[in-house]
Amino acid sequence: MVSERFLARADLDRLIAILAEGGRTVIGPVVRDGALAYEPITTAAELPQGWTDEQAPGSYRLRRDGNRTFDVGPPAQGLKRYTFPALAPLSVAQRGPDGVATFTAVAPDPPRLAFLGVRACEIAGLLIQDRVLAGGPFVDDDYRARRAAALVVAVQCARAGSGCFCASMGTGPEVSGGHDLVLTELDDGYVVAAGSDEGTRILSRLGLEAATPSQTAAAAGGVAAARAAQGRPVVIEGLRDRLMDQLDNPRWAEVADRCLACSNCTMVCPTCFCTSVGLDSDLDGATTRTERRWDSCFTGDFARVAGGNFRPRRQDRYRQWLTHKFATWVDQFGTSGCVGCGRCITWCPVGIDVREELAAIAPPYRGALTELPIVAGSPGAYVTATLRSVRHETADTSTLQLVPADDGLLAARPGQFVMVEQPGFPPFPISVSRVAEGALWLTIRAAGPATAAVIAASPGTQVGLRGPLGRGWPVERAVGRDVVIVAGGIGLAPLRPLIDAVIRDRERFGHVLLAYGARTPADRLYVDEMSAWADAGIVVTDTVDRAGPEWLGRVGIVTQLLDQRDWRDRPAAAFVVGPERMMEATVAALRAGGVPPERTFISLERHMECGIGLCGHCQMGPFFICRDGPVFALSALGDLFGREGL
């Protein structure tokens, strides 16, 4: 049972006294030099009661307001000063008169500390540094010793500063672990709860009354208000991929024009951990002391080697910092490197706001935040749809217009698919080839009895549909870029909604090329639409594998349509569907032409029975193609794509 107690304001000194027992130093926020700083305290009177702060990009002011102690943002520098100090001795190297060299590691000698007034974001910072410095196969001994020797008394925020975005990063304002005690401030005292055995012992020694329901409700209300005040300026869903997709964004150079490379952001960041080894030598060179010193990826020499500098430009360093913090940190440590404390915004002398930069460089994909509801989700639950028309595209392929009883199916996004069911036949998956005029258009090739039956059906026939299923084309990834659409055979069908979407927003894209390969001229789909696509500003090229003399178009493989194209200076996104061997040749040609794998999207085909990742048929490596695909970035597939027998 959670036992929340109430600590009267006047009793805060008793808590401090207990924390200080046994020679422990209590570290709390105090006003110093016009800002807050974590410093040793002995009484509650030293805490910033009656102070609050006003923070903005590049600006920080303390002012008098109210009577609370913790209605003020976290100190300029966090606890890193104590757990991972800017200077820490590492070793002493000596060369004796006899020429014998000795190297002596400096053993950690951590101070026993109790941190008071620690915010959720700061605890998150500690937990991230725990992973970085003490969670891997190699450990920073000094850090680990200091962490083990420290108590954490947390405070839940009841007020959010303008720089705060812990709610976006999922680190606060609620304190949900990593603490010994947690306080939530009310006007006359604190609701207190323990978070560890040590915290429980301290709490029992304080001998406090249980908090009343109204006190706990008021505490929770304050924290909820602090959350609500932040909004959601940083969308972390997909942020890693979005950022890594933007290594060539021109904004990096623009930020670099403002950035001073002063390294303030990395100094105040509670998680930045980069260090260098510094040397202090005696004049005679006989004794050298080495120490670990904070360094910063913003400094000019950080990436320098004897042969040159890998990040000579400021834009290289800003990009390194931002992509490490929000993207590659995830790969290295399984968590974002940002806790949303906002210090890098406030203490940036030119007011660069990381929230704005992320939104500008790696904006959320449109529609990325909400999963489309699936109509008739479970296998067996079908919505009826009435066949409105059948159009014969080729000898064995037709396009059906189906009017579903539930409009939810019409929300299908480009690249999604539906399961089609008819009495007497097994269900089969079909990509949506267009959504228009209140109908779902499905282009189906007669491959067996079920598909043959449905394209032979007469208008008015009812079939069952489930969907929309799967992940479609990330059209947003192509915005502002050239678009390369490569289709082989019936693979043009799942790409047609993408073509429709590009034409609807034509001015948002650069050059658009369609390269289409078919078996013979008579096997080409949507031939009478191609001139309309060309009129809409798409370069339409096609080729066939074989043809008679009456065909004056191209004969050859689809990659020949890409041969003389070059996107190395024109960032492009590519969308590819066709038989796998054709897609393999295509992605090789695209890569040679400069389209990166993270912006090369392919739609995979596998046997699907359920369409929702339950039946197990469509697995490929870690993926369920129906649920995690069918559209994948090539980079997400790694070397799975094209591997035999998967």
Added chain:
Amino acid sequence: MGMDDRGAVTTELGATWFGAGLSLHARARLGAAATLQDVPPDTILLREGDDTGIFAVITRGRVALRMRVPERGQMTILTVEPGDVVGWSSVVPPHRSTSTAVTVEETRLLVFEARTLRGLLDSDLALAATLYPRLLEAIGRRLSATRQQLLDLYAQQSDPVPW
């Protein structure tokens, strides 16, 4: 043709995929031996089985390579686009055309008379050493493409399926 025109031919050759991969020396020697020809559609440049009379680099238009199949007539195996070559067999024994080359639209070609080109290659080993690898690259691309076509990837699977 005057010197300026010769320079234009060399420049035109250098602007093609085939010519861009050749050395300056090779481009200059070849440029001096080529004629720029505009050919109307439906012109037969080479006939399957005949001696290959010309080697050409396409700079504009399209050429179909066709083979005759009894009962089915002429089948187009490949179309060749600007930058690529027609008549590689003119410099590879036995100097017989492997397909019939027909223009399918207004086409501009840099044309080499086969005998002249062979003479050049025999007398200028530096030219041969740069031209043949490029030619092999062109033929290799064609071979690879033909193999992919042979796979008939867009054909229906013959295995019966219940769907």
